[in-house]
Amino acid sequence: MMNRLYNSLEPRVMDDDMLKLAVGEQGPQEEAGQLAKQEGILFKDVLSLQLDFQNILRIDNLWQFENLRKLQLDNNIIERIEGLENLTHLVWLDLSFNNIEAIEGLDTLVNLEDLSLFNNRISKIDSLDALVKLQVLSLGNNQISNMMNIIYLRRFKDLRALGLSGNPMAEAEDYRMLIWAYLPDLVYLDSRRIDEHMKEQAEIKHQYSIDELKHRENLIRVRLEDEQARQKELEEHKAAFVEHLNGSFLFDSMYAEDVEGNKLACLPSVGELLEAYKDKFVIICLNIFEYGLKQQEKRKAELDTFNECIHEAIQENQEQGKQRIAKFEEKHVLVGPTLPVLFPASCYVGARATVGLNPMEGQ
Template structure:
């Protein structure tokens, strides 16, 4: 262990330590004095030094949400934790601590420089999220497996690596291995890698590198395919028709249908399932609903894009009008202040100040009037959008649910899935009753299993079995329809609510901006003391 300051009390990071550290790092001279008077918010701190403080555990750093540089070196930290909110961090120094495992860095996606020098780390892993990593210092640790180098190939931006002082640095082929497997590396153990070394390393490990590249390409292709599938599924979920572009719903009806699976072995049932009278038609219905859902999603997207564009244009135009009014006011206001400062007669000064005050009030009224006009305009736009999107959602639901669609785009509906299932149920019941009659006469097919034979003891048993199967199928269809309807209605409600909340927040922010600006103008005028003017 790299224990430091063993004579001191181990500490955690608390508010007192943080305030002291921020105060110590405050800028000097005039800027420092101003910062001391006004105080520094932790969220405004970009760089923080917490080195040589005998820190045992990282804590209470969540307030530094915009921090870019953090020094925690030369402490007694044993675990990397408490950094998840520091998503803007670019530079992190955890050198000279007692860390054994790399962890707790998953959210630091902007990190470029990481130092874990002089710790107790034996394995390089858990750095996957650090896609921007350029500098990695892991010297003086306990890394002894060269396969750790292969892991680092995924970091395309890595240019500087330090591993000296680890057991692997004593391996004979250490430098050649790293240069071959990390060809984009520029510096290794604080020395620049020359072109000749790279060429020799590449030639020495050529065959193993080519084999590794082949495996990496296969893995990359698989990852890209999986990513494409995930994106495609997400697109289908956005349209609320995921898993309807095939036999998923049909297969799910039989996945938990033990009675139906038994009955499928009856003579004539397999043909009934596979023929165009049931399975294929059922899948066709689902695919048609799926394709209709994608088309309707495009209509909703177009409606939302049009609305967003209208809102943006309205806000832009309103802001431009406000800027013109402010520019015109400031031009006159500056001239008025200049004239006040040059005036020597007190009555004239008081009159001019009163005129400036009137101008400020008029500007406030003009800006607030503009904002109220925008609020009314956006309210009307939001109401129109809400009517349109609710209509689109309602039309989509009606078409998916109804036996006879309201539009030509949809050829089949969930109601037709139920209708098809009802028809199949009738046919299956006919076959089952016919089989029961054979069983009564002793002519039951000998190839049927004992489980299936057990259904044909009497009419009630077989009718109940067919009915149970039918109920499961209808429940699956009903549940999928309910899920679709519930989710799209919920989406519509959340969307409109968010739009209204965003507008309320925008209005409050704008009113606050206007008020702060007007208060500043009034304060500037109030601070225009007569003594200064006369001087």
């Protein structure tokens, strides 16, 4: 295990000097490299960064790499996944051969497709919910023992390759059959292509358990959709300033802690009066609710009209500006001496794109 060889060295901090050195070494070489160095390489232009075998203890100072697509941090002594919040464009992340004990800090990496956590100290598969585009997941040589971790991975509909060999769970007799059955869209398991016939046999063997699991998943999905619909409706009501006015919520909340009112309600005939008062109160609330929604629609229509007018005005001004520039160029054509072309445009773009730079930046 290569990262263990670095334990005798002093743990290193991921600072600007380390990052600048890595970017410079991995940047364009020869003439293209000289051109890039003269111009200066900005961290925000870097698309790929390799920081393996650096004895890094903590992930830090990566916030400027906002356009990074590929990050290699394998074979270090990293203990926690952190400091990746700004890398929202990251597609490929390698954290293998480290000392990570828990999956965390990945909530903003919504574009991640390939994640390697091979050879760490992870005991549970979780905290990957945000990785909706995940296709490849390597978790081999960890400490995952519970086969129920497989159920968690069913939410990743694009997952096609999974590595779990080297975990205690991989020693189970029914290990492969369970994974084939519970993850039917998987194509590769532990670097081997899954045989379709074996997958069908696994599904038949575990049919009852799968049907029961699907039923539970459907119930959860329905509850989640209902909750999302209620939340969306509440947000619409808040925008109209009429939240909780479409029922007796306001009345009930006012009387919930009214000790005196509750005592009076126990007197003869007071309960009937209170119910009548509640009915009238709710009717008024509903009238306010309907009025608020109508006014919100009116405001929305006015705002849409306003934004449309602004958009038309901007387009009109831009068109007028183009016409004036065209007239100016017709009247004042300036012909300067032809300068020799030192570098083809394709060479310049290639210099920026060679090793992880954004070729369109600054154009």
